[in-house]
Amino acid sequence: MTTEATRGHTFDGIQEFDNRLPNWWLWTFYGACLFSIGYWVFYHTIGVGELPSEAYAIEQEAAAARLAKQLAENPIDDAALLKLSKEPAFVAAGERIFKNPAKCALCHKPDASGNIGPNLTDDMWIYGGKPMDIYTTIAKGRAADPANGYMGGMQSWEHEGLQFVLQTTAYVLSIKNTNVPGKAPEPNAKKEQ
Template identity: 40%
Template sequence: MSKQPPEPADPHDDEPIREHVFDGIQEYDKKLPNWWLMTFYGSIVFSIAYWLYYHTWEVGASPEEKLALQQERIAAHAAAEGLDEVDDDALFEASREESLVEAGRNAYAASCSACHGAELEGGIGSALKDADWTHGDRPMEIRRNIMEGIPAAGMPAWRQSLGERQINAVTAYILSVNPDLAPDDEPGG
């Protein structure tokens, strides 16, 4: 008769067992793992913070508000491109739109730099940077001067050859290098 090796100790021996039995199967009464509890409590804390931030205090912009902001910007852009009413504010807004300013810079280099200088420093035509604006320094006046020209002074009209969109872009470009022309409520104005 050989000795039986001792049964290996069951590591679950001293863990409590649930009362119920299903088809002869019993369950240990285990604690939930910490990672699971952290995720669970974390999501509760997050949902409360989220609710306060977006709904109770309305600190964060809702998707609707973000959409409205985007639409405002698009409207300003469209206005500056001549699709809608253009005014001083729309032109200033446009002077901060890199794509429009870039288009204006190109049009300026092609059509204006011969008389007004590559760096807007002036030449045959007056300086358009840090300038003494003799024909008006409001965005709409600058735009009008480009549009209609100043025939008596030798400044051609550009409405026909450039069109409104390009003239708006050139105006935006000129404004972008003349931050001192900003309306009073603008920073640095």
């Protein structure tokens, strides 16, 4: 198959052989052409196949439906949150989020002993230390209400998704009453076990 014939041009003294393309190469090329026709017809012309973005959207919808069903069957309440706070893997996921310097640790410190936000390891709570209170604080945030002595500054985290809120709630519940020395309780905080 190799010939000594050249293409007849010379660049800087370099010549090019005029060899046939090898068959194995040609067959992969023809194969790719055939495959692309099949692919185009299957996915685009008659549209039987799901393109990756469609498959992804369908999966997301199914996951949202599963979550909605799960929530309808097991509503989020104090008991459910307490149970989650005893699941080590779930709490560990919450801890990773909490200690992320751009997330909770930014204002509460990585050890949750308080900085801009209050110490979350004591038994003093501004908005209540019951599981649903903590869940609501994290999900909805707490806006300033100076007339009633609330400084606010805790943002809502709902946009991060339910899993994020549940995991961080579980983590805060797991460190509650561990009493890490840090920021003194806010004047409007109340004692709560």
